[in-house]
Amino acid sequence: MSVDRSHIAKNFIDVLPHSRALGMKLEVLEQGKAQIVMPYAEHLIGDPDTGVIHGGAISALMDTCAGAAVMSHPEAGAATATLDLRIDYMRSATPGEAIVAKAECYHVTRNVAFIRATAHDGREDVPVATATGAFTIEGKS
Amino acid sequence: MNGYVRRKTPEPVQVIKERRDEALKDLVARVPYIGYMGIDFDRRGDELTALLPYREDLIGNPMLPALHGGALSAFLEVTALITLSWSVFWPKLEDGDKINSSMPRLPRTIDFTVDFLRSGLPRDAYARAQVVRSGRRYASVSVSAWQDNHSRPIVQANGHFLMPAPSEAQ
Numbered sequence: 229m230s231v232d233r234s235h236i237a238k239n240f241i242d243v244l245p246h247s248r249a250l251g252m253k254l255e256v257l258e259q260g261k262a263q264i265v266m267p268y269a270e271h272l273i274g275d276p277d278t279g280v281i282h283g284g285a286i287s288a289l290m291d292t293c294a295g296a297a298v299m300s301h302p303e304a305g306a307a308t309a310t311l312d313l314r315i316d317y318m319r320s321a322t323p324g325e326a327i328v329a330k331a332e333c334y335h336v337t338r339n340v341a342f343i344r345a346t347a348h349d350g351r352e353d354v355p356v357a358t359a360t361g362a363f364t365i366e367g368k369s
Numbered sequence: 370m371n372g373y374v375r376r377k378t379p380e381p382v383q384v385i386k387e388r389r390d391e392a393l394k395d396l397v398a399r400v401p402y403i404g405y406m407g408i409d410f411d412r413r414g415d416e417l418t419a420l421l422p423y424r425e426d427l428i429g430n431p432m433l434p435a436l437h438g439g440a441l442s443a444f445l446e447v448t449a450l451i452t453l454s455w456s457v458f459w460p461k462l463e464d465g466d467k468i469n470s471s472m473p474r475l476p477r478t479i480d481f482t483v484d485f486l487r488s489g490l491p492r493d494a495y496a497r498a499q500v501v502r503s504g505r506r507y508a509s510v511s512v513s514a515w516q517d518n519h520s521r522p523i524v525q526a527n528g529h530f531l532m533p534a535p536s537e538a539q
Contacts, residue, residue, distance in 0.1 A: 243431055244428075244429055244430075244431070244437065245425055245426045245427070245428040245429070245431065245437075246426055246427050246428060246429050246436075246437035246439060246440045247429070247437070247439075248426070249426035270401060271401050271402065271404070271405035272401070272402050272405065273400070273401040273402055274400055274401075274402045274475075275400075275474075275475060275477075276399045276400060276401070277474060281402075282400070282402035282443070282446075282447070283443075283446050283478045283481065284402060284406070284439075284442060284443025284444070284446045284447055285402060285443065287439050287442035287443055287446065287481065287483075288437060288438075288439025288440060288442065288443055289439065290439070291429075291437070291438045291439035291442060292429075292437075292439055295438075307430075307432075309430070309435075309438070309485065309488065310438040310483075310485045311484075311485055312482065312483060312484045312485065313438070313442065313482070313483050313485075314480065314481070314482040314483075315442075315480065315481050315482075316479070316480045317477070317478050317479060317480065317481075320477075
């Protein structure tokens with residue numbers, strides 16, 4: 229059952245047009261945990277003086293990764309939508325480095341899934357950003 | 370000795386508008402990500418409205434279809450940052466500062482909290498931000514987006530921003 233669900237979620241990520249446009253690649257997806265990498269690209273630059281990636285692109289990465297974590301959770305449904313997402317920016321991402329996001333769906337109720345996520349640019353001990361959020365549970369059988 | 374002070378002739382309205390629009394364009398054009406997302410700004414006086422023209426690659430859920438939550442977050446964050454920067458820049462512009470040589474560095478996002486109220490339809494979205502509090506170091510900005518109906522917002526957010534230090538101004 230959980231294998232089927234992971235398969236659904238994996239295909240789903242591949243067909244998310246915006247995630248695909250940002251070059252995201254799903255690296256891990258299992259039992260409420262997801263890891264997605266987004267390569268550095270010049271068109272994602274938010275600070276022209278330093279070449280640092282825009283927070284908006286990191287938001288999109290965090291949102292996608294958190295949604296994937298929810299869908300891979302054994303107690304969640306096959307679809308989900310973001311209710312809210314809070315992102316804290318710890319430091320600027322290093323220009324030129326890919327961003328790796330890890331999300332964990334740590335609690336699921338009948339209607340809501342709760343997630344936390346972190347993003348780093350190669351050094352896992354010093355995150356670029358962290359996030360917490362709530363997602364809807366849909367299509368639960 | 371005349372009994373009145375001689376005032377400067379007011380500038381033609383077209384000259385004022387061009388100067389303001391030029392400054393806004395310069396501010397926005399510096400950020401590659403804004404160009405990539407296709408976000409544009411409409412100005413009336415000092416008030417800005419951001420526009421996110423619909424594009425297929427902004428979709429996050431192809432089944433519904435609905436705009437990607439991340440794309441909407443990004444749209445709101447861009448709107449908040451530019452509106453905040455513009456609000457600091459505006460008085461300098463009106464004072465007749467040399468704008469191109471003193472383009473401010475952009476504020477940095479400390480945190481950003483987004484509430485998703487309705488799914489984004491596959492069409493254009495609009496957003497406006499309100500600078501709730503703007504200090505020397507920190508600012509708090511509220512922003513929301515809507516589509517066809519302004520009274521039915523699709524997404525709203527609040528964020529805190531770190532203002533660039535005066536020495537960072539270029």
